[in-house]
Amino acid sequence: MDDLPAPYLLSLPLHAVTEVYGEAGLRRRFSLELSSFAEAEQVVLQRALRLASRLHREDRRTREPVINHLLRVTLRIMCHYRVRDVEVLAAALLHDSVEDHPRDLAGGEPEDSTSAALGVLARDFGARVAWLVGAVTNPQYDPARDKDEQYREHLVASLGGEPWARLIKVSDFTDNGAGVLYTIGPKVRRAATKYRAVVPLLRELVARPDTPLHDEVKAHIAGQFDRAERRFAAILQPS
Known part of the structure; x- marks a missing residue:
């Protein structure tokens, strides 16, 4: 190497x-x-x-x-x-x-x-x-409530006031979302369902004025979000 x-x-x-x-x-x-x-x-x-x-x-x-x-x-x-x-x-x-x-x-x-x-x-x-x-x-979730809903609530609460933490979560999401391409079996739809609902939340957080990224970087990430939404929608289409 x-x-x-x-x-x-x-x-x-x-x-x-x-x-x-x-x-x-x-x-x-x-x-x-x-x-x-x-x-x-x-x-x-x-x-x-x-x-x-x-x-x-x-x-x-x-x-x-x-x-x-x-x-x-x-x-x-x-x-x-x-x-x-x-x-x-x-x-x-x-x-x-x-x-x-x-x-x-x-x-x-x-x-x-x-x-x-x-x-x-x-x-x-x-x-x-x-x-x-x-x-x-991620915190410990209430087993009596929908886990994905609690995950989204956590994102909004934890990242709303933490602009620098948003960068870590967006990069993490990008890597996990891309990872759907390499997943097989029931996990594919499960991951697409979870991540598709997260895209609008992260898109709004990235677009905020206090997110410490250059405008062209924000535009690049927005394009990645667009591709991710199309990919998740394709996965979740009825057979």
Whole structure:
């Protein structure tokens, strides 16, 4: 992988890096992008990647390790959203850590492992990183109510006042929505049903004046939302 020309790897879309070079390619792409950051910033992001790699070391999706998802979410924010805020990027790498591995992160089984895990992130990466991760961490849902409805309510409540957290959630959504292409069986319709209803909410959040993105980036994301809605509608058409 190290002998692959850097300009070539930097020119590839993230999905192409994933398909052709897998985790090694995404890690190499991350390393190349990181070289333009200050040394102290590189140290923070490398620490965040090491922690994410440790926590998710056994986690897999249908076709790949979860770390691929975390790298793509972060690289998308860095490269396509043009964000160089290191705390936002560290939170993107760690955005699933508290939701998926609160007890591992907190070092035991405390009564409130989510709060304890966020406390560890605040201690090791700062209060803002922990706050951003908390904003994109799904709460425990009421089993007596529709889970998808509660998810949408959580998005509106948690992201409405957190412009920077919106970037993490939108990149996460983009990656998960694209992942529908690689899903088979009943999960396809289930994912399309869940994500189709989320698109209008995220579209409105991205369009807000306080969302910290350039207008052309917002337009690019709007186009991605358009394609996602068409894809989900096609999946959900009656046979």
